Amino acid sequence: MATATAPDRTLPFLRRLTKHARIPINAFEEAGTQADGELVRLSMGPFRPYLVTHPDHVQHVFVANQRNYVREGMFWDPLAPLLGEGILSDGDSWQESRRILQPLFTAKYVNSLAERMAEIIDELIEETVVPGQPFDVAKGVSAIVHPTIVRLFFGAKISVADINRLVPAYDVAVTAKAIRLVMPFVPDQFPMPGDRPFKRAIETIDDVVYPRIRQARAQEQVGDDVVSRLCRARQDDLGAEGDRRIRDDLVAMHGASTETSATALTWAWPVLQAYPEIAAKVQEEIDRVVGDDRVTTAHLPDLVYLRMFVHELLRLYPPGWILPRMAVETDVVDGVTIEAGSTVLLSPFLTHRLPKFWDRPLVFDPERFAPGNDNRRHRYAYWPFGAGPHVCLGQHLFMMEAPLLIAGILRKYRPVVHHEGPVLPRLASSLRPVAGLSMTLVPR
């Protein structure tokens, strides 16, 4: 990056945020369009974060000078009581968790998780779908995605009662703090809606998670679920402190995997409805590859178009739409001085919509991800799973989960979404579609 500095460009943002109070992502989208890849500051009174969208700048913050940009401040501090000091923290505690977790996610283990996932998703589609009855899309998707992850992570021994306590508690925990995400200048001591439900949700999660950890430890960790593997990896790290470290990694991973997957898979249905030609290609491929079988991981390599569809879904609707970092020391990025202690906002949502890097950026077109096309892109123009040392540990698992779920539904049902016009995002820490979107699955 250049070392010469120029006066930074500041965009007024507070009024924009007030104008789009119900859908703040629109305020960010407007600012992103105005900045057009330039590194700008967003003025929200005394709080003036930097907005980083250009792929070169993303590379600088996430890779080249990654150590200078830590997970602190906006977004991270309010969520810290949930996420703890494990894989979603930073510094030494994060490094230790990454050292323990990364080897767990070998291709072999991820494939074995995906095999199990295929069975669970199939069972849950059977159990939860009521054909011909309208249902809330987000709730319906979550009713499959969330128990799938819980069963994979916690093993078959987790009771239905515990699953039924964990699932809503996580939902509350990851959404309750949304308002603090867009109002980071409000001090923690100042009570905000969502603070108390957030606290109660953490208590519920801990009530389920700690006994499961102790049980896995007592059974000498024979299982192959994620809890048992984590316990084995930390077998020398005993006592309350060791249990807490396992808890932090487990809860952080659980949070990172369910909210993101469920959000992405909720967008699939309105998009399929909005683009009938694309939907027809997806359907044709599933019918040809899967036929009347149950969907298994063996089908995945042949579901090429569906994979392209999922990538395009993550381009336009990346669930982790905003990732803040805090600058430890003053840095200069492309001539702009980033002051020590300031917040830097990175957004795959905005990078993925830059006209300089994407032809017709707002058009949904899976062909962008046809095999071989990724060589033509800037490496950091597409990063729904983050980049650099903090890159997502679950991306391959998700790229198997998504086709398993979409094909599992489409092989049996024709989806009808009850909505006119474009489906808009709503305020949440991940990019969720508007509440109350409903759909019917009609048997084919």
Ligand code: HEM
């Ligand atoms: C659509 C699905 C998913 C998306 C879009 C997604 C996105 C992301 C992003 C953007 C990051 C980087 C966060 C940062 O830089 O601060 C991340 C990190 C992470 N993701 Fe995912 N993720 C998804 C699914 C999953 C799944 C299924 C798992 C489960 C194993 C998972 C586990 C993690 C973990 C553990 C990290 C932290 C890595 C680290 O900091 O070292 N994710 N994810």
